[in-house]
Amino acid sequence: MNTLKFTQRIRTIFVLSILSLLIPVVTMAQFPTAASYPFTASQKTFNYLSGGTPVSFSSSNWDDWYVSNIPIGFTFTFAGTAYTTVTAVTNGVMSFGNNTTGYSWYYGAPQSYLQNNGPCVMACWHDGSGDATGSGAASPVSYLTTGTAPNRVFTLEFKNWGSYPWSSYPGWITYQYILYEGGPIEIMYQQESGSTTFGSTGSGGAIGIAKDQSDWQTLNNTSANPTSSSTLYTASVSGKPASGQSYLWGQVPCTGTPTTSISGPDSVCPNKPFGLGLAGLSIYSGFSFQWQTSTNGTSWANWTGTVSTSGNITDVISAPKWYRVTVTCLASGQSYTTAPKQVNIAPFYYCYCEGSKATSGAGLDIGNVSVLTAPANQVLLNNGNANPFLNNANATQAYTDFRKTLPAVPMYHDSSYYLQATQTSSIASFAAGTAAIFIDYNRNGKFDPWERVLDAVTNQALPN
Secondary structure (H helix, E strand, O other), X not given: OOOOEEOOOOOOEEOOOOOOOOOOOOOOOOOOOHHHOOEEEEEOOOOOOOOOEEOOOOOOOOEOOEEEXXXXXEEEXXXXXXXXXXXXXXXXXXXXXXXXXXXXXXXXXXXHHHHHHOOEEEEEEOOEEOOHHHOHHHXXXXXXXXXXXXXOEEEEEEEEEEEOOOXXXXXXXXXXXXXXXXXXXXXXXXXXOOOOOOOOOOOOEEEEEEEEOOEEEEEOOOOOOOOEEOOOOOOOEOOOOOOOEEXXXXXXXXXXXXXXXXXXXXXEOOOOOEEEEEOOOOOEEOEEEEEEEEOOOOOOEEOOOOOOOOOOEEEOOOOOEEEEEEEEEOOOOOEEEOOOEEEEEOOHHHOOOOOOHHHOOOOOEEEEEEEEEEOOOOEEEEEEOOOOOOOOOOOOOOOXXXXXXXXXXXXXXXXXXXXXXXXXXXXOOOOOEEEEEEOOOOOOOOOOHHHEEEEEEEOOOOOO
């Protein structure tokens, strides 16, 4: 007789599910708040500013000072307000308009002081300092407006900038504030020879954009892929951004030939929605898209479904299908057609949990799942770490999809197995819940009610 044995370590829902691929949609618009700007980090080639207009700081005031009334060269709209000038601040801030109050505060880059600094862009808000001997024509601070309407670009560069005092903490970074006429804001970085970062006090600094003390975004670090948050204000980042590092808020209007490729799954479950998007276009705007599909990879028909403003589509298939898209830059009129992408039908074991609660986002956290042979206890699967059971800082995921990252575990009808799922908790106690295990006996890609082989309900956490 076929039997299945289960240990009492099972404490919570243990099911598999399919997670539909959802491609983010970013529309090109004038953003009414600083918090609403989309953020993108990328690597580019850094070019020092050439032929710019020097900013005339006095030779004795390369520390805790500002220069206002710097012309942008066009009308630039930030967070719903139009500006024609900016203020350059030595402490790693560029304010919009003529700001004469926010230049002197530097230690800790406090959120409250955005009321004086804002609206602004923070390249590295800390106790910055420049080389006083470089004033006048050799000024390491300069600005330049390039291009023609409506694609003009304003750049304000702080070259070989250091921390206070310059004699002890000389230039370690060059940064550029870049304003695109279409609305985006970019900060570019180039590492310099100095070893100091973000202030002689070691308190770190802030990178981001702000309208005022209640409307802002800041980065959580200076890495290649930081997170920009409008709810968690960070003023303690440190370390040099990499040379060529770009932090961009908004989208840049395209001007040349777009180059892209189709991103999305290679295989999907039959009759389940999935998304396809375009790689490398998220920081740009001003495109039109013409998708095409094929059932054989050679004969193509225009896509008649909905295409998002960022070029994404959603489809449902029951047989393999090919996709390609022609992207046209509206400003230049130049087009690019992607290589075809084939999407196949996935094996049944990738297509579980029709209507499952596992994808609801609510539930208990599973620290470890194990499959062992019975009675020999040979380990077939040991995935995850359940230690510690309580006060576990990693117990923050209600559900994680392991379908394509772990190999399938072979199980046979004439054998017995122990299945273990161990609950963890981020607090000092366990939450009550339901443990359930399903086995897809008929391999139809979903868990039917009769395939539920364990159903344990408890009003309190089960013992180990």
